[in-house]
Amino acid sequence: MWLYLVIFGCLSLCVPAPAVEQGRSCVFLTSSRNSRNMEEGRVNGTIQYCAHTNCCVGFFRIIDGQPVAELQGCKMVVGGCLDPTCFTSTTHLDYIRCECSSNLCNGNITWNAEEKQPQLKHSSHSTDMVTAIVVVLGMLLCTLVVAVKCRHRFRGYDDKQHLSLPEESLTSLCSCHISKQSDMDLTSMELQQIVGSGHFASVWQGSYQGTTVAVKVFPTWCKQEFTVEREVYGLPHLVHAGIAHFLGAGRKSDSGDCVLLLELATCGSLSSFLSKNSSDWTTTLKLAQSLSEGLAYLHSDFYRHGVHKPAVAHRDLSSNNVLVRDDGTCVLCDFGSSTILRSCAGPHSWQRYMVNVQSQVGTLCYMAPELLDGCVNLSSGWCLIQGDVYSLGTLLWELLMRCSDLFIGCPVPEHRLPYEEELGASPSLEQLIVHVSERRERPSVPKHWQQGLHDILLDSWDHDSDARLTAQCARDRLVSLPPCCSI
Structure with a gap:
């Protein structure tokens, strides 16, 4: 069985992904908040024809218990989306969001106001998840085989670059041993308007202690992606004019969503x-x-x-x-x-x-x-x-x-x-x-x-x-x- 997993995982590395379907059409909401989505495809009235993705996206504000559209169009970041319908079961503050993979699917959102966590809706996805788990296990085993065969321990990022300090000093000074940053108090943080959405997070213009900032919000089920990004921003000496200025991180008390606070680059991407x-x-x-x-x-x-x-x-x-x-x-x-x-x-x-x-x-x-x-x-x-x-x-x-x-x-x-x-x-x-x-x-x-x-x-x-x-x-x-x- 394990041999099968190894072979399957290794072969999966070389299997091409299916081509992205061309010509997805999405409902487009004309508004000042949607100006950055204009570049994602040609707009004809209330319809946008996606140039870079097969996914539609919609952001809705809950007003008097009903969803009111604030941003609709093609997804700004290339990536897949499973659901053909615009469905969500999770509310972030007074907003709900969906991604979907059929024409004009983001025109009307279906949501469950009672649920706070995402749920699997289609039993067919279970098979896909099992397959993905098998592939990941196989890839991991392949990687471990490579590791066992390596003759030299990893130092720096390659033999092409060596550190001049003695090896015993590496452990004591390594960034692995730097204490973790504590969470910020986000009580005074205010989300003002959404400026973009990706596969794992949405980016907002916001205010924190009177300063205009970019707020990157990761839903609770994207904790791993949040952790990786926070760890990079938290590295010693990672302060440079060519890297976005990191202000801090924390969790929203109302939803538990993970948040990164960054400088707001006014000209966008x-x-x-x-x-x-x-x-x-x-x-x-x-x-x-x-x-x-x-x-x-x-x-x-x-x-x-x-x-x-x-x-x-x-x-x-x-x-x-x-x-x-x-x-x-x-x-x-x-x-x-x-x-x-x-x-x-x-x-x-x-x-x-x-x-x-x-x-x-x-x-x-x-x-x-x-x-x-x-x-x-x-x-x-x-x-x-x-x-x-x-x-x-x-x-x-x-x-x-x-x-x-x-x-x-x-x-x-x-x-x-x-x-x-x-x-x-x-x-x-x-x-x-x-x-x-x-x-x-x-x-x-x-x-x-x-x-x-x-x-x-x-x-x-x-x-x-x-x-x-x-x-x-x-x-x-x-x-x-x-x-x-x-x-």
Whole structure:
């Protein structure tokens, strides 16, 4: 039986996911709160035709015991949704939310005012859950087999980077031993309006002790994703201009939902910014440099003031997971899929690192070829770090394609995701494996651009992960580019 699980789990790593159905139509509510959803697909009156997802979403406020729609449209984050109907059994404050997978399904919500916890409604889902559990067990066993065969204990994130301190100091100074942060008192927190929703959490503009903040709310059944993100934000020395400023975390007393308080980036996500704005060379270069600086700092591994800051692999770097401040700089956010590359001595840290690593994590069109086809050594943190660098290359391409100074004499192309022009808005895993991994295709780079830009992109998304730049090297090359555009 166990042998069957191992084989089944290993084979499942290479089975392509089904293609996302094209052309989902959702009820769209025209309002100022729904402006960020406009980019998710074409709107015709009260209907939105989804460009990036197969899911509709709806947020409703409970007024006099009845749900009143406040936000409806296509889901802003790519991901699956099981239910064909807009059903929920959980209330957050006076709001209810649903995701559904049939046309116009978010037009009317069905909810049970008596229930406080989500319930499984369809018996057919039980089979899917059993299958998923078997796959996870098989993947875990495969990973443990790799761990047993490894000859060397994990230190840092690879043999390519070593710490100069003696091994005995690693345990005493490691971030594993830093005391956990206590929960904040959220009594004075006020949710004002919703600004976005993802697979695991919703993001609100809110107020805390008189300050305008971003409030990321995780429902109680997404505790694991909340814990991972809180752990990353709570690492020593993780304060940098290129990383979203973390203010604290806690639980809402009325619902028990987990909450992260973060700085509010007024320009929204990089995807939203690029869909609405083209930029001159100076603005584009500032965005690109700050983006690479933030990633380089996230990847850094160092000791300062007697405390260790480990390297972190983001693992879901996309234009939806980068924010733009009003000063024209980028900040990284959304660390729910990240892996902290501990360098603690001892088996505890090794096991913790291995268990938390899964092969295919992230947004497909930004995923490195070795991660798409599952042919990656997950015992090497270097592979995860370099997977981020590939994603950085596609993000830089996304930025540069909206630079007006690089298209003098012709219109600036509309904002597109990587491979959207070649494969459509929602390419399947199988399509991307063939296009990116087997054929080794990359987003098209205009031939008239200067060689320096070509080299940065080509060296960031090289098929060989070892041949790619590091994030710090990409940053240095961007800084070396001329301040005035010379295409």
